[in-house]
Amino acid sequence: MADVLVLVAHPDIARSRVNRTLAAQARLLPSDAVEVRDLYALYPDYVIDVEAEQAALAHARTVVWLHPVQWYSMPALMKLWVDEVLAFRWAYGPGGRALAGKCLWLVVSAGGSETSYREAGSNRHAFESFLPAYQQTAELVGMRFLEPQVFYGAHKAEPHEVHAHAHAFAERLLALAGEARADGVAALPDVGADERRITTDD
Numbered sequence: 001m002a003d004v005l006v007l008v009a010h011p012d013i014a015r016s017r018v019n020r021t022l023a024a025q026a027r028l029l030p031s032d033a034v035e036v037r038d039l040y041a042l043y044p045d046y047v048i049d050v051e052a053e054q055a056a057l058a059h060a061r062t063v064v065w066l067h068p069v070q071w072y073s074m075p076a077l078m079k080l081w082v083d084e085v086l087a088f089r090w091a092y093g094p095g096g097r098a099l100a101g102k103c104l105w106l107v108v109s110a111g112g113s114e115t116s117y118r119e120a121g122s123n124r125h126a127f128e129s130f131l132p133a134y135q136q137t138a139e140l141v142g143m144r145f146l147e148p149q150v151f152y153g154a155h156k157a158e159p160h161e162v163h164a165h166a167h168a169f170a171e172r173l174l175a176l177a178g179e180a181r182a183d184g185v186a187a188l189p190d191v192g193a194d195e196r197r198i199t200t201d202d
């Protein structure tokens with residue numbers, strides 16, 4: 001069980017350049033500091049072992065979602081993981097405090113260039129405009145949403161750019177693992193996930 005849990009969600013990792021390189025880099029780190037779980041490899045049939053996922057989360061202080069941007073959002077299995085693993089009375093709702101005080105770090109690759117994520121660009125909005133659902137998911141379960149790391153223009157990136165990105169990713173993972181050891185989970189603020197509810201009427 002590690003301080004940092006990296007959840008990789010790529011539907012076609014064999015053809016991936018960016019996410020595959022980052023996942024491989026993360027796997028080189030000490031396994032007691034960083035654990036990597038490849039969701040599509042673990043659950044090719046989309047039958048998620050919710051208990052196993054919750055157990056992995058319980059020991060981590062920082063959870064990383066590593067995935068390509070697909071239709072301005074997350075790949076389907078990542079979404080199913082959110083639907084099933086972040087369960088009522090476990091992650092939110094009465095007694096649902098399992099993730100309170102942990103950090104969530106989103107690390108994504110986008111096919112679009114940075115300039116395409118502008119008002120005048122083909123994606124018409126800054127990439128941050130697509131993040132509120134992630135931010136509010138973290139908020140609702142009491143997690144601290146860290147500054148996301150976005151790798152733009154994934155298709156056109158040179159190999160050395162991908163490797164530099166992967167190296168920076170690994171350094172940050174180690175720093176996050178180090179912070180966890182220095183601070184201890186108890187030092188993080190309790191943001192009161194107990195009181196949170198998903199409701200349709202407010």
Ligand SMILES: Cc1cc2nc3c(=O)[nH]c(=O)nc-3n(C[C@H](O)[C@H](O)[C@H](O)COP(=O)(O)O)c2cc1C
Pocket residue numbers: 010015016017018019020067068069070071072073108109110111112113154155
């Ligand atoms: C179904 C699908 C939807 C995609 N949607 C987007 C998108 O909304 N925005 C974007 O910038 N790139 C989009 N892409 C491009 C991927 O983000 C890109 O291929 C990926 O980040 C490359 O990373 P990889 O080398 O790990 O595969 C999409 C790709 C696929 C297959």
